[in-house]
Amino acid sequence: MFSQMFLPLVFALGSVLTYASPTQPLQDRSYHVERDGTKYVVFDHAQTGARMEFVNNSGICETTPGVNQYSGYLSVGDNMNMWFWFFEARNNASSAPLVAWFNGGPGCSSMIGLFQENGPCQFYNGSSEPSINPYSFNEYANMIYIDQPIGTGFSYGTDTVDSAASAAPFVWKLLQAFYTQFPQYESRDFGLFTESYGGMYGPAFTSYFESQNAAGAGENVKLVALGINNGWLDSIYAYKAQIDFLYNNTWRNIIDESTYNSLTDSYNSDCLPALQQCQKSNSDTDCSAALNTCGQEIEDPLQQAGDFDVYDVRSGSNDPNPPATYSTYLTQSSVTSKIGAKVQYQECPEAPYDKFATTGDDSRTYLENLSTVVQSGVQTLIWAGDADWICNWYGVLDAANAIEYDGQDEFKSKALSPYTVNGVHKGDYKSVGSLSFLRAFAAGHEVPYYQPELALQVFIQTMQKKAISST
Template sequence: MHISTASMAAGLSATLATLAAALPGPASGLDKRYTEERNGINYNVFEHADTRSKLSFVNNSGICETTSGVNQYSGYISVGPDMNMFFWQVASFLMIPAAPTLSPLLLTDNSVRFFEARDNPTTAPLATWFNGGPGCSSMIGLFQENGPCQFYNGSSTPSLNPYSFNNYANMLYIDQPIGVGFSYGNDTVNSTVSAAPQVWALLQSFYAQFPQYESRDFGIFTESYGGHYGPEFASYVQQQNAGIKAGNVTGEPINLVAVGINNGWFESKMQYRAYIDYSANNSYKQILTPEDYSEYMNTYISDCEPAINGCYSGGTDDLCSGAQDTRVQDIENAIMGEADFDPYDVRQLSNDPYPPGQYKNYLAKQSVQKAIGAQSSYQECPSAAYQKFSNTGDNTRSFLDTLSDVVQSGVTVLVWAGDADWICNYMGVQAVANAVDFDGSDELNAKDLQPYTVNRKETGKYKTVKNFTYLQVYAAGHEVPYYQPETALQVFMQTMQKKGISST
């Protein structure tokens, strides 16, 4: 398992205590339905007597998913003092049950958007998407990568994305931790480990509200800091499933079948070394000369690697945050000062970030916020959430062992990376993939990469052994689905089908 420290355990205990305190106590009486106006927005309201939870939603905003016949519901679930979870649901038929029940495990106020599958929604699997950060909104993925709409050709309004992941699966986009996106309220999360219980509780509340999704195949897809989130969230789901089966946990089992992580940040030691290797040897832009390469590698070996080892062995917040400061200063920031490039796409300049961010201006419009029932302004990557993770040194901590555990459990796992990304580059991601410990490790390491094709066009190269796949995607930056949408959709579908990816 990944490193567990006393301070991290204390932080998790504090988080669970806070969640427990926020849980409404038992109540008697009848459920209530009524309409309510708040700050100029008219909501349909449902109050659940048993949990005192309150669901406030607006109908058919007409935002993003405009496929004919698809209904939308968006708003908030309030489950405690200053705890407001935004949700966005899109369905091709009325999804609010006649007598909805809200789970007593509604313990977060994270922001949620739900889009039903365009194809066979009544039988399609369910998948979640998490952007990274830590502390970045999943609206990045929704509006720039794999959601139902995107902003094309400089347009200020979105159009339908023909390669949306909800072509195949019912999609749930989750903003976490608290304070990210349109979510607002108290934020107690300061690490990946302490984030996992809130995500699980959110999923439990979703199943309670929409029981038709219970028992369906479920997938976790994520990117960037998702190299931490994906393994830990999957592992926590499996732990809770075991607890439910043993009678120690109250909740709905989650049928986790797939995990996909693109350009993930998993393990500092290998991936910081890869900054140096990629900067000297990538096919797009030479950032380091051979002389620079030797100098940075010496610095890495003398300063950074010992600091990371100290975090891994000692595990305290101070050691891990100190290691983060050392490697950021000596390697990351220093290399970015060697040349002008966008760390998320080395083909671009630093003052010309890509993909474009029109969606933020769109979500800042009062008319859009009112249409979807948002009560707070949009925050893409607020610094407060990031700083809490930084203070515990979460960035430095390795989740390689947790990833190995998930692969060993039999879940189909895809680790993939766009080859133009620097910040979580494919060389580091491939090193992590080769280090995953499972019963096919030796075979995977000995196996050569083979071409990956989509409709006979080569778009990457990959290797698969049993339930684990590594894929390098050509001509793609950090946000792979933006650059290679057709490839991303094919990869997503094949992984959700519980099989290794294959060329078409």
């Protein structure tokens, strides 16, 4: 349903990454191995029973002198191998915060964000080789891109995850092993940025991290910031907004009044009651039924209503942006061997998404989790490109207004104001306390691709634990 979700791909298993079993000595240990000509650092993490296996400084993507990178796997369970790619900050790496990036799907690779949005390199002007991205988020922060759940991107093995909530413990486990292998990051400010189905991931992950911190379950995750770009935050707002946006938006009105009225009636009579029942019972049966009802009666008819790109309504279905060059690049054996990848890259395989569909997870709401995070003082940025349809800014703003915290009434009633980057009007925004909302002008689903300068500015401001503000 979400970011690059409509691409059925075949998941190819490669060699199995070994993991630390309960019978192995309960002590951290680090050593080196070489497999198929690739040299790995191996680290066994005693507390979680996990094994991390990664390549030092592959030379791929980030070519800034003196900036380190690590790429490889963490075993988060028996034959459950989660891919990560870490890039050191280009500036002040020894004191810069740590930020994790997650793409959506569910089941879409975070290599999308790395190569198409906010990572150290992008493919410019039709080139088949990447070049340095001057607006990369690692200009400011140490960045780790994570492919989850298992079966997504370069991750492989057994996938047991069927909801955002069930995904959270595995991500926490990866961070625990990462902190132990790289203790210099333990006390750093930590931020989580995500998009699309990240509207579910972000609240589920951050609220889980905070609960683990409160329980003293492992190394403290010093959460200071959460960013959600074009997020599916609550299906009740999102499906209604899909109808409204196609009828009346800045770029292209795609449905007529008759279609609008018909689909609004369907939403009110069938989709909305099903979603309300799901969110009341939280049962897989009710939530799956809601997913099917709203998909068949709202989302499917809307997608068939005209020729438009669901991620950027300004263009037809053949819109080439952002370029998909990176996915071909990641199939090259010369690249995968350097970065330590063990399986064929799969951008958005269907299998992980299908597991979420069986529980109807996208019909649930994680707004209560999100409210808890905002209430705790975590600086939270909810932002959206105004040309995206699938998770459009109408529904994103409605959901942001529903976040419960001390400043909710003021936030909800506050009008949007111009947001500028070096004096140029790039969007509209509002901020109250620890919550900011931004509508980014002339941007599709992947905002950092369309508005890189704006994206870096709001990223830095949020990671500095500030409400966003114009420059």
